[in-house]
Amino acid sequence: MIRTRPKEQGDQAPPRTLTHRVLTARQTRLGLIMMLVMIVFALAGPFFAPHSPTAVLAKPYADPGDGLVLGADSLGRDILSRILSGGANLTWMAFAATFIGVTLGTTIGLVAAFKGGIVEALLMRLVDIMLTFPTIIMAILFISMVGPSRVILVVLVAIGLTPGMARVMRGAARPVMRREHVMWARTIGLSSRHILMREVLPSVTSPLMVEIGLRLMWSVVGLASLSFLGFGVQPPASDWGLMVSENKDGLAIQPLAVIIPAVCVALFTIGGNLFAEGAARVIGRTEGTRS
Amino acid sequence: MKAVEVTGLTVTLDDGSVIANDVSFSLDTGQVMGLVGESGSGKSTVGLALLGFAKSGANITGGKVVVGGVDLLALGPKELREARKKLIGFVPQDPATALNPAMRIGTQLTEGLLGGKKENLPRIRKVLEDVGLPSDDAFLRRHPQELSGGQQQRVAIAMAVAKGPKLIVFDEPTTGLDVSTQARVLEMVAGLCCDNGMAAVFVSHDLAVVGTVGDLVTVMYAGQILETGSREEVLLSAAHPYSIALLESVPSTRQRLPLVAIPGRAPAAGAKFEGCVFADRCAFVEDRCREAAPEMVTTSTGSQARCIRVEHVLQNQKLLVKEPLHHTENKGGDRQAVLSVRNLNASYNRTQVLYDLSFDVAPGECLAVVGESGSGKTTMSRCLIGLHEEQTGDFEMDGKPLPSRLRDRPKAVKQQMQYVFQNPYGSLNPRETVATAVTVPLRHFYGERGKAARTKAQEALERVEIPWRLADRYPAELSGGQRQRVAIARALACNPSLLICDEVTSGLDVSVQASVVELLRTLQDDGLSMVFITHNLAVVRSIGDQVVVLSKGRVVESGAVESVLTDPQHPYTQGLLADTLEVDRSDAETSDLTG
Numbered sequence: 003m004i005r006t007r008p009k010e011q012g013d014q015a016p017p018r019t020l021t022h023r024v025l026t027a028r029q030t031r032l033g034l035i036m037m038l039v040m041i042v043f044a045l046a047g048p049f050f051a052p053h054s055p056t057a058v059l060a061k062p063y064a065d066p067g068d069g070l071v072l073g074a075d076s077l078g079r080d081i082l083s084r085i086l087s088g089g090a091n092l093t094w095m096a097f098a099a100t101f102i103g104v105t106l107g108t109t110i111g112l113v114a115a116f117k118g119g120i121v122e123a124l125l126m127r128l129v130d131i132m133l134t135f136p137t138i139i140m141a142i143l144f145i146s147m148v149g150p151s152r153v154i155l156v157v158l159v160a161i162g163l164t165p166g167m168a169r170v171m172r173g174a175a176r177p178v179m180r181r182e183h184v185m186w187a188r189t190i191g192l193s194s195r196h197i198l199m200r201e202v203l204p205s206v207t208s209p210l211m212v213e214i215g216l217r218l219m220w221s222v223v224g225l226a227s228l229s230f231l232g233f234g235v236q237p238p239a240s241d242w243g244l245m246v247s248e249n250k251d252g253l254a255i256q257p258l259a260v261i262i263p264a265v266c267v268a269l270f271t272i273g274g275n276l277f278a279e280g281a282a283r284v285i286g287r288t289e290g291t292r293s
Numbered sequence: 294m295k296a297v298e299v300t301g302l303t304v305t306l307d308d309g310s311v312i313a314n315d316v317s318f319s320l321d322t323g324q325v326m327g328l329v330g331e332s333g334s335g336k337s338t339v340g341l342a343l344l345g346f347a348k349s350g351a352n353i354t355g356g357k358v359v360v361g362g363v364d365l366l367a368l369g370p371k372e373l374r375e376a377r378k379k380l381i382g383f384v385p386q387d388p389a390t391a392l393n394p395a396m397r398i399g400t401q402l403t404e405g406l407l408g409g410k411k412e413n414l415p416r417i418r419k420v421l422e423d424v425g426l427p428s429d430d431a432f433l434r435r436h437p438q439e440l441s442g443g444q445q446q447r448v449a450i451a452m453a454v455a456k457g458p459k460l461i462v463f464d465e466p467t468t469g470l471d472v473s474t475q476a477r478v479l480e481m482v483a484g485l486c487c488d489n490g491m492a493a494v495f496v497s498h499d500l501a502v503v504g505t506v507g508d509l510v511t512v513m514y515a516g517q518i519l520e521t522g523s524r525e526e527v528l529l530s531a532a533h534p535y536s537i538a539l540l541e542s543v544p545s546t547r548q549r550l551p552l553v554a555i556p557g558r559a560p561a562a563g564a565k566f567e568g569c570v571f572a573d574r575c576a577f578v579e580d581r582c583r584e585a586a587p588e589m590v591t592t593s594t595g596s597q598a599r600c601i602r603v604e605h606v607l608q609n610q611k612l613l614v615k616e617p618l619h620h621t622e623n624k625g626g627d628r629q630a631v632l633s634v635r636n637l638n639a640s641y642n643r644t645q646v647l648y649d650l651s652f653d654v655a656p657g658e659c660l661a662v663v664g665e666s667g668s669g670k671t672t673m674s675r676c677l678i679g680l681h682e683e684q685t686g687d688f689e690m691d692g693k694p695l696p697s698r699l700r701d702r703p704k705a706v707k708q709q710m711q712y713v714f715q716n717p718y719g720s721l722n723p724r725e726t727v728a729t730a731v732t733v734p735l736r737h738f739y740g741e742r743g744k745a746a747r748t749k750a751q752e753a754l755e756r757v758e759i760p761w762r763l764a765d766r767y768p769a770e771l772s773g774g775q776r777q778r779v780a781i782a783r784a785l786a787c788n789p790s791l792l793i794c795d796e797v798t799s800g801l802d803v804s805v806q807a808s809v810v811e812l813l814r815t816l817q818d819d820g821l822s823m824v825f826i827t828h829n830l831a832v833v834r835s836i837g838d839q840v841v842v843l844s845k846g847r848v849v850e851s852g853a854v855e856s857v858l859t860d861p862q863h864p865y866t867q868g869l870l871a872d873t874l875e876v877d878r879s880d881a882e883t884s885d886l887t888g
Contacts, residue, residue, distance in 0.1 A: 186714065190734055190738070191702075192737055204722070204723075204724035207724075
């Protein structure tokens with residue numbers, strides 16, 4: 003009923019594909035490169051390790067030398083080999099947890115926003131209940147009951163991601179539900195699945211991208227923290243989080259054994275975050291003038 | 294000395310594109326200049342530049358703005374602020390956001406004045422009376438949100454007038470207001486400037502508004518002034534082809550005229566031109582128009598126009614006078630109504646907004662539903678399509694009862710009844726190409742896929758004059774008019790028998806509106822029935838066969854468009870018609886307004 007003033011009707015940005023625009027923005031490119039380098043490093047690392055990551059080769063906290071490029075850790079194992087093989091688990095587990103958590107959360111959020119009424123109320127209260135449990139403590143509790151298992155770890159982190167994800171996606175989807183193109187889809191009787199997948203989901207990709215970046219970072223940090231606390235990957239296997247915890251007592255003598263794994267975790271998360279945020283910005287710009 | 298003198302004003306974007314080019318005009322004390330143009334013409338840019346201000350990303354790169362003997366553009370930041378304080382008032386488009394919601398009206402009005410609140414009170418009361426508002430203490434203690442839109446706009450105007458500036462810039466101040474409020478505000482603005490000896494620049498996209506309020510009318514296009522002169526010169530004997538084309542596209546409440554859209558599409562802000570900026574869309578274009586940018590020339594009627602063929606245009610424009618179209622009465626005959634509505638009641642959050650609406654849509658006819666904001670017209674259209682939940686009433690389609698809720702309606706009904714939304718920016722999925730938008734319903738209703746679907750989509754797009762080469766574009770890459778056409782094509786692809794159009798032209802420029810109205814009229818000639826919801830009586834005249842006038846959720850008058858608009862019976866319709874401004878091309882009977 004509000005009379006809208008005629009808006010800009012001139013030429014808009016030249017027709018390039020969205021993916022192209024996302025990949026050419028400086029920030030996303032930087033983030034993407036950082037993330038890819040870390041993923042390649044983590045996944046290919048084990049094959050380049052000069053020694054076995056579990057073999058005791060020198061005195062604890064030995065200085066670099068004798069074939070150990072970075073020296074030895076608290077038990078006299080090669081730091082370089084442990085770093086190279088300590089990221090693979092973390093990477094696949096973080097991606098798996100993020101994928102499960104994001105999919106679950108997005109589904110709950112979109113369905114809640116679409117259905118409204120009682121369905122929305124029930125789903126969102128369920129999510130609120132999930133939110134009240136402190137994830138890390140729940141994970142610790144659960145793992146101490148059933149014992150550490152990578153699959154359970156992934157599932158637990160995914161469940162930790164779900165409620166926040168659901169809330170954000172419901173919030174993002176609600177205004178989209180009121181948009182005319184969604185109403186149009188309802189007037190001609192398109193299926194709920196078509197409306198959610200084709201009309202709504204593509205319109206919430208910018209918050210989705212940001213969330214994926216943030217949740218990925220969150221699961222990397224979460225998994226590394228659980229390892230650090232001793233509830234993740236179990237010794238003697240190598241893991242960045244675990245390395246920080248194993249070597250923290252020797253921080254003054256052999257700082258590299260703590261700093262490098264911590265920096266690896268940091269680079270991974272910062273890269274993911276830069277990419278997600280940059281992508282969201284580009285997408286937001288492309289969607290253009292809509293208020 | 295002139296009150297306001299602008300010479301060679303140029304505004305450039307950071308990337309070097311020029312959005313206002315060599316703008317010059319002058320105003321005497323008490324004169325109002327209407328600055329009219331379509332979206333992207335640079336009219337608001339010029340309005341702001343008169344304050345020595347440019348939006349972020351834009352810079353004033355040349356020219357002079359002399360107000361009351363002071364060249365604003367030559368001043369430093371501090372002096373410029375002082376000069377703005379004393380010399381210039383500004384009234385923005387949306388009063389709801391222009392007024393501070395946390396501040397009382399009295400405080401807000403005295404804020405910009407020298408001296409304390411106490412000593413300024415008598416002056417404030419006087420100004421409030423001038424703008425037609427109460428001036429008692431109770432009113433001064435109110436907050437902006439306790440006022441109606443019209444009152445808010447009056448307060449914003451009072452704020453600008455209170456300090457007694459030499460120049461007031463109005464940036465589309467009546468665009469969001471209803472016609473009756475708009476008429477009151479315009480009347481007040483004209484009187485106010487004259488009485489207080491202020492010059493005013495009134496920026497608007499609406500020719501009728503500018504024609505009512507302005508002593509002078511200036512037409513802008515692509516950042517340039519194309520024609521400027523007195524109201525009579527420009528509106529009655531326009532000399533520039535663009536002014537003529539713009540006037541041709543304005544609908545009238547008095548006659549059913551064929552509307553002529555301007556071919557082509559408005560240039561983007563900052564587009565570069567070799568010769569005349571309008572050459573690509575001009576009906577009078579010849580080769581030398583494209584060679585060099587034309588200079589301003591004084592025409593034989595007294596106005597100034599930027600056109601080298603101006604005398605030729607003036608001699609030939611009589612040819613363009615149009616014959617009014619005739620209404621074909623009772624097209625539907627006694628055939629069964631496509632849609633009949635009986636006793637439709639609807640409420641919104643338990644407040645009733647529609648009361649006992651009953652009407653019929655005859656086959657092949659266009660039923661226009663007209664009403665001001667808050668009349669319930671959008672709720673009504675949503676009820677028809679089944680999107681509104683809180684409603685009771687009996688619908689019949691082709692004689693068969695029609696369930697009121699969307700989910701109870703059979704697929705065939707959903708295919709026969711199509712809805713086109715007001716906002717062309719929201720009605721298309723921003724992530725789907727034009728081709729996809731049109732093929733989705735084809736696949737849904739007819740199971741058409743692949744090549745067959747694309748052929749049909751192409752046919753539908755051709756009917757709305759969208760070339761197939763645009764099919765792979767995204768909505769963001771189309772203009773507003775093109776988007777609205779695609780939305781119509783998408784509805785047509787369903788092969789409907791009834792099209793419900795909710796304010797489909799209100800977000801569009803007049804020349805674009807003209808093309809959409811003409812398109813809908815041709816579809817109607819092909820036998821499509823239509824419900825056309827609008828607030829604009831002139832558009833009703835151009836397209837409607839029958840009309841229903843809604844006020845506060847009730848039908849106050851209905852009947853054939855011809856008879857209702859020629860001889861309205863209900864006082865509400867009479868008032869609405871009287872307040873609807875016209876671009877008067879025959880005589881100047883509105884001149885008493887501006888004095």
